[in-house]
Amino acid sequence: MQTTLDADTTPAPAHIANHPTHWRNRGFAAHWRTRDDDFDASKFGMWLFLTTEVLLFAGIFCAYAVFRMLYPEAWANGSHHLDWRFGALNTVVLLISSWTAASAVRCAQLNKQKWLKINLIITLICAAAFLFIKFKFEYIPKLSEGKGPGAFFTYAFAEDPYEVLWWSLYYMGTGLHALHVVIGASLLGWVLYRSWKYQAYGPSEYLMVENSALYWHLVDLVWIFLFPLLYLIH
Amino acid sequence: MNTPTLASANMSFFQKIIFGDHAASEAGAWTDGLFMMITWFSIVCFVILMTLMVYWVIKYRRRPGVAAQPSPNHNLHLEILWTVVPSASMLVMFVLGFKGYAMKMVSPDSAMELKVDAWKWAWKVTYPNGASSPEVSFLSYSDNMAQLESGETDTYIKSTGLEYPVFYVPENTSIKLRMHSQDVIHSFWIPEFRTKMDVIPNRYTGFGFHTPKLRSSDTYLDSASMTQAPGRDMWIFCAEYCGDEHSRMAATLRIVPQDVFDAKIKDWGTPKDPIELGKSLYNTMCKICHSIDGSPLIGPTWASGNGFGFGYEAALADGSSAMRDDNYMRESILDPNTKVVAGFTPSMPSFQAQLSETDINGLIEYMKSLSDRNSDGSKNDKNNQQADDTAGSDG
Amino acid sequence: MTTNDHAHHEGESYFDGPPGILAKVWQWMSTVDHKKIGVMYLVAVLFMFFLGGVSALAVRFELLDPVRTVETLNEAGELVQHTTGQRLAPLIDIMSAQNANEVYNRIFTLHGALMVFMFIIPSIPASLGNFFLPIMLGAKDVAFPRLNLLSWYIYVIGCLFGVLSILMGGVDTGWTFYTPYSTTTDADHWRVILMILAAFILGFSSILTGMNFVVTVHKLRAPGMGWFDMPLFIWGIYATAVIQVLATPVVGITLLLLIFERVMHIGIFDPSMGGDPVLYQHFFWFYSHPVVYVMILPGMAIISEVISVHSRKHIFGYRAIAFSSLGIAGVSFLVWGHHIFTAMGELAAVLFSGLTFLVAIPTAIKVFNWIATLYKGSIAINTPMLYALVFLFTFSIGGLTGLPLATLATDIHLHDTYYVVAHFHYTMMGGTVMAFMAGLHHWWPKMFGKMYNEKTAMLGCIIVFLGFNLTFFTQFFLGTQGMPRRYANYVDEFQTLHIISTYGSWLLLLGFLIHLGTFIASLVAGEKAPANPWGGLTLEWETESPPIEHNFHHEPVVTHGPYDFETTVPPHWDPKDFPLPENPSSH
């Protein structure tokens, strides 16, 4: 069936096309009846994993909600120490990366090997940009001003006795999210490496691309909520 | 007799086994009744189930060559029945439990409000007039009166571990507790009243209870005069795990006639000789961690000698040393963990909110009285004698 | 891929590997076979059970006497001094504890943490579940075999962290790590952080296992096996896995926050910085209440199997039991508040009290169904059945004594007392552990291909039953009379009951030692087990014992329900040995 879908005008060179890791030569685990069962099961497993990630962040969100309810002034003041421009910029970066990740999946499905690589590279660049902005323009200046988490909070101009809690949650939430950015980026980097070296993904074998992309979209989802909560709500 | 018993008039043998004693308040009695109701319900269910189980296991035990007899795999009416009946009975339990809970949580506006402070590992009750009880007693459910009358208090104290502070409340009054903790979470439990509530740092919690009327049979042993006085003792336990001495964090609630109570708190409210004050404060608040006979406990001993005691140089954990003078003592009480004596962990809470200036002075005076030195380290013999007999009298 | 691993030894039983001990070890350490992994889990879990049991015995021994701690430790020191010339450092120094009570606190914390995080949560799902879930589904393996192996390794690493923190002296936070005590105690040591990390890591193992099982049940059922043709064991494990997936991440973030609380005082749970310690309890119990159903649901699942097989009777109310498993899983997320009635606001307390009763109803339904299953059966009295009956006895007590704890007025009195201790030991040990023993004896011939000595096993079962009730039934009265939990010293009045309880714990030890001996004897010299010793109808009885590499020679096709004992002669059985009723009831 791949012939009908073979959108890749330049066929892979022999040493890649015959490599066991090339997508045409990949088998599936022996305990599955069909490749589709394997595919659907893995994808379902990934979704279950994503639910656990959501519940992981639910802890942060719950703490945020509870303390915002208890100490609204501290939350208002805290949010105005952040510059919404950087938040918005990072949101745009992540949305674009999410889009490229999605179209990377599409390219794998249609066997557009070149565009698959290009999309993945753009996604990784966006990930790097996100982290750069986060650290260069937000973490480092804030920390140098003494707006640190918990006992590292030495900011003298704080308005409210609870702002330290806001900063703790800010660093916990964004830090955990940044960690997920790194994990997702390394997953996508692995995918890029394999498609670069073996053309490992194609119409019949794009599960890894799809799952890594799903993970990346989750990172995006979490940020879609973190951005208004931390930067816009006061 | 200082055993907190209730000569129970109408108490089933079964209930006696379960609770060992009557509840002391109406809300507590309600709780007992509800508990017994649930227990009987459970016993009935359990007996029915187990009889069926055992009967069928014996009746239908496997015999070679005999097949299991056919019977339906499910029975809608039966299943509906045994879904609805438990649900209904549980609804009843919930409603009754809610009512009992409300009886414990909501206390009348006329109730006398006591402030309860908790820290590792002691209780303190402050009365409306700002006084707090200096009295301690060593009481136990066990019947060791013989030892007591024969004055073998030392062995007796050893057997129960330590003395507990005694908090007085008048009979037949509504009490409302406002509790807060200095360090970790504790839980203020009076088993007789069948109610407890966590005591949480930096937050007020509380509950209320109505003390019972005293009856002729209710007497307690007045540890000062070794005579029986009308009144009734109850345990107070810490029920939330709070550290090393969690199991020793107990106290006595003593219900006395109104006039006795009034006299007591009036007496405690009036200032007294600082050394006596310090001693009573020591017995109620400090004894758990600081000895006065030189034996090392959680904290440094107050007895003088081998580097301890007032007026002696203290070797601190950070290597430096400090003279144990009035200022050091004051600082160590109000802000304990800045200068920690070597070999001890900084586990003492601050007593900033706890002690008035008079109290602190009293404590320091008491420490002086235990030591054979002045604050400048010079020797004095005047206090030495007193230190000995204080230590002796206190064991 | 896993194919190369599955290629060889077709037809051999799963555990005869290549010759050479090293080769065998490597084969086990690198296997992706769910059966091997299940057995590896079984070994690890039983070892943790042993450690936890030892600490439990230590706790009970300490409580023989109201003020024993100090004396015991000094005596220990002097005893050694008498025998050997030099005085051994007593336990208090070994554990670098401040005082004697702290030793006790660390030991009961050790007991709690080991038993909850390292034994009882993974016990049934990860060992028996791993082994039998795919076979009962007619599958060759779980959905993600390599993930399965990974989760075992993660589990072992988590246990290592825990054991390491114990070797460093142990923690005295209590297994619930309540703040602010857990954030301030031993603040200059990192063994507490190690123990928290251990729980955190074990959570990941639990999540991965759960995911694996959910996907397996959804995607790997044998042809012809619809949802309601599944054995109830699968239903129970499925409900368990759902809870594992949905609840465990929350404890992950909780423990993470707790670690940061200790390291950099982020203050979210810390009243000294405006945080709220009760919020921690909400976070913790949102996981830890559902997780008690992670502990008990697999036990219930085993009982459904054992009772129906050994009484050769179609389970009564199949759908009721299946749905009640799901119901329990769903309701378990609504009721965590009843652990903190004494710390909550009144409104929330009332709310949670009402919701808590909901969970009792499906549980009651299950018990009724099991007992109804016995009716008109052909009941074999052997060890699995005996343990199932013990389960019905103890678990009913455990469940019924939960009612006063859901009722607000009584819970305010009983909370944090020995009544609670007794209650959850009746559900956890009297429920899960008894069911675990039932399942172990039920499936032992299948797992290892050897029969065990029925007489000694039944003797052990009876002794465990007596010891268990002796140990824990007394504690109900201790609690109602006013004995708080986690007390190293207590008032003299309670001594009698405590002594009885301690003697019971020794009886328990005896019982489990008998079981250990039985199992070892069976492994060494047990007679070869037939493929289907009990006459079960589920798929695991169709393959050999022990099962072959890929479980089945040919992919099984489900032709009969798992409990159709009235109409089906079980596989590997001669019809004359398994008489069927003449006129099967129509349903």
Add this chain to the structure above:
Amino acid sequence: MTNHDTTNHEPHAHGHPVVSWQIQLGVLLVLLFFTFTTVLFYNAENWIETAFQIHLPWWVNVIGAMSIATVKAILVCMFFMGLKYDKALNTFAMLFCLFCVALFLGFSMIDLDTRDRVDTWKKGEIVLGGTGKGLNTPSIDPAFDSTLSPTINTKGLSIVEFNRQQKIEQKGSEKAYWKYHYKKHPDHRHPADTNNYFATLGYDHQINLPDANKAVPRTGLTPGLFHATDPTTDPTTDPTAQADQDANASTKAKSDDTGKDHES
């Protein structure tokens, strides 16, 4: 494989739907648009607030931002993550997980919000900003953590107050400190500035347009925030109460109703 509704899709990759690039690009643009909208909404609110001194109730801001975020999340899930074309099972898993999140948030907040239903004094904290006691614990073992957590003894102050006191000591005098402070934050009077250095240093005439990086007292402080150390003591006794009130005299009305909003 069951085929899904695949209108305007390109042919399937071995049975799985392929989302067309038009859809993907369109979704991206919509997402960017919503991002723009939420930022616009936020700034419009700030502008209304400072220009017209109209304080919108807090839920306007919250509901606005969160509903937009939810729409964005739904779009990402449906099209980028492909739930629209995927098995319903995956959607169900996600929804059930969100249901659990809702329970988690809901019940926790119910408890923390309703502690004062029977006795009002059960609600608040006793020492605002924390007792500051737990912090003077020894540092973490260096073997574990090279960057030691600082061992602070905040003398029972909240850590924020404590840091301010430190700064004041460091600057020598209160006046010097507030000079230093208002050089950095000239926009409004700091609530802890009790004897009004804001006026004496001549910052009171100054009005700047809001900048997200500067703390603007949009709600004003809850009356008695800094002195209700014990809910039972009378708030008006504390001098800072007066200071607060005439400091925010212009925003007094607002501060009251926001106070109500936040409590409710």
